[in-house]
Amino acid sequence: MACLPTAPPALALRRWLGLGLFVGLCLHLGCALEKKEVKSKLGETVGLPCCHEIPSSDSLHNYRVYWQKNIREVVLAYAEGKEISKNQRYENRTEMNDRNFTLWISPVEIPDKGPYQCVVQHLKSSQNPSVLCDETVTLIVSGFPKPKMSGTLNNESVVWNVTWVSESSLSPYNVTGKLQLNVTKDVIFTCSVESDGLTKSASLLLKKTNDCIVPTIPPSYNVITASSIIIIIFLLAITLAARYLPRHVCSRCHKPQDSVEEGVKECTKTPLSSKVTSETSSV
Template identity: 70%
Template sequence: MACLPGALPALALRRWLGLGVFMLLCLSLGYALEKKVVKSKVGEKVFLPCCHEIPSSDSLQNYRVYWQKNTTEVVLAYAEGKKMPQQERYENRTGMDVRNLTLWISPVEILDNGPYQCVVQHRKHSQNSVVVCDETVTLFVTADFSKPNVTVEKRFKTCESTVMVVSCSSHGGFPKPKISGALNNVSVVWNTSSVSKSSLGLYNVTGQLWLNVTKDVSFTCSVEYNGFLKSTSLLLKNKNDCVVPTVPPSYNVITASSIIIIIFLLAITLAAKYLPRHVCSHCCKPQDSVEEDVKESMKPPVSSKVTRETSSV
């Protein structure tokens, strides 16, 4: 029991040492894996590291170096310091550093995508060649897609909404992309989408969406590939410029209105024809009668004396 206090720190120390070694191994493995993958874009110049470096005290004449792709295509090779035949498509666009044996390719093409193997053999004096290095590095090639092109076609319109067909397309990229759409930052599912591949290995992608737009909304099309993202946004407007048409009167209303107008015109015509005659026959006199009545009223009255004389005679 007396040994327990001293044993516990030793056990803890061992655990810490084991954990430290494990972390170093993980970091070393991660670094090695990171070195084995090289990313490049179409048209760039890329460098692929080899697993061996020739010391300054030695020379390329004592080595055989093979850079091959998919273990079948000879990309670049040297034997005793002399360049060996290679695949035709790698001619004039590949090279190698004579010390660290790094392979460079320029310009990079889509077909260059894939694993490359560096094999190094060393021969000392008259001894047989010994493999001192055999390692694979993967070249991951990408090509930028064009900025998504968004077009809108209006199929049907009412005063409340507009039916639109929204199309999005992008081309000339690698690797195979993922196309997505969003309305006001909310993801939508394409009605139709397609991805095609050209003879050069480049991808073209399209998507089509049917929408019933009742108000202005923002549409975004995005193309994602190998961690890269390209997007285009467009405001879809539902312009409410409808004019409510005037409802024509019914046949019965037109008929009734016509009858009323005709009766009204007949009434005016009859009134104009008969009403003036009726008034003149009762209220008006000829001009001569009026003048006689005036003269008669202006005569002096006959005196009573004259009247008595007349009576006596």
């Protein structure tokens, strides 16, 4: 029976170390290629996990933690157990677990979506802190909640006929509310729309009019044209009358004088004829 030569102990150790490094490298690349994602709906509470957890024997005072979005935007940062920075947009909406460094966001907004990076450093020395982990997790935000519409009439609730329209699950809603009222007195009407934790309100005073005012209807084009023609004719008639009426009156005033003169002439001729007649009769 032939015996196989055994490898020296040093050579076997090298083989095992090489295999371990290869497996470790594959696992590391696998973790790097694996993309961590966390899904949430708009308005919900979501937790983004970090890559390190403090041992029970250690304290937050020995760590420095950075949560940043898109690499450039710092969400919040802790050093020696104290918060040293926080983005104003995340004010009152974020907090971090002091053991596993999970970043909690509530309520989630559409601009919150994107990659977040958790960087953890251990403060062995203030001059050269060591990096324990650096990992990225992507937050996916889906959906817009339907806004709520409400209203009051003189501080009494009224029922709306509400419709919502949205182009897609990632698009905001256009909300429309309709309400029919029979107003018999002055009322104060308030409309409120609530969406994503925000509420917008507006008030309107509706007044009841005592008298119904009939709107004046402007005359049509034909009526205006006919009225203009009548006015022009009337003005022409007055102008002609003012020009020719005095001459006609004067002609009538001269007629009696002519008749008097003719009468005088006739009276004058009559004695002549009578004289001739008398003379002829005497002869």
